[in-house]
Amino acid sequence: MTAHPNPKATPDPDANPDANLNATPDPRPNPSVKNWLRERSELGVGVLLFLLGVLVLTDALTLDTDVTGRGPVGPATVPVVVGCGLLVVAVLLTVDVLRGGRGEAEAGEDIDLTEPADWRTVLLLAGVFLSFAVLIGPLGFPVAGALLFWGAAYALGSRHLHRDPLIAAALSFFTYGVFDKLLGVPLPGGPLMGVI
Structure with a gap:
């Protein structure tokens, strides 16, 4: 009984050295490199910080x-x-x-990713900041800052309509006093500071 060669057996690469020259290269990226980069995505943060540092130093x-x-x-x-x-x-x-360190996943957040974005709050905050930018010139920092702090508190959900304006006014006047009077950073006082 004679043994028949197995037609499904892999050919010996030493038998025909030109057999691999005609093979088409795989156009897909090497999956091991892709997985290596995916597992070390924090390297992107390192590159970003490095570029930012070079920019700051150059400037x-x-x-x-x-x-x-x-x-x-x-x-x-x-x-x-x-x-x-x-x-x-x-x-x-x-x-x-590169030594294998990995950032821990955030466990303290209690966010439902299926909920839609709260565009009402975002638009309210954008309106408050835009109003502050428009009003700081004619009204001065103390009044515009009080409206900014009160509007931001309201946009973020605070509904204490008697307490919030008082806290916002006190915070705005305190901030104005610290920057304008103590630190020497001039802030526009507006007509209210001309009366006081």
Whole structure:
């Protein structure tokens, strides 16, 4: 009895070296590379932080600073520190991800993703911020800021119509006093500050 060769057996690549030259390459990306990148998606955050750090440093180092006599800290100091910090965080995050570190999934959020977006709140807040931008010039920061704080509280669901305006006014006047009087950052006072 003689053995017949199996027609379904795989051909020996050493038998015909030109057999693999005519094979069509697979146009799809290598699934192992795609899976590797998907499992390390935090690398995108590292790249973004690195690019942001380079941008901040470039802007800080090309800043036109013709200021003398103000002490050792100039206007470029804080942007340089922030840019260096962004670069350090980007490198540390990238090294951690490449070593197998992964961010934990957010477990504290109680969000129903099937619910539609609350466009009423978004539009109310947008209207409040736009009104503040329009009213800060003629009314000044204390009045426009009080309307901003009260409107934001109302848009976000607070319905204490007697308490909220008082808290908003106190917060607005306190903010105006801290920035305009204590820190020396001029804010428009409006006609109300001319009377007081």
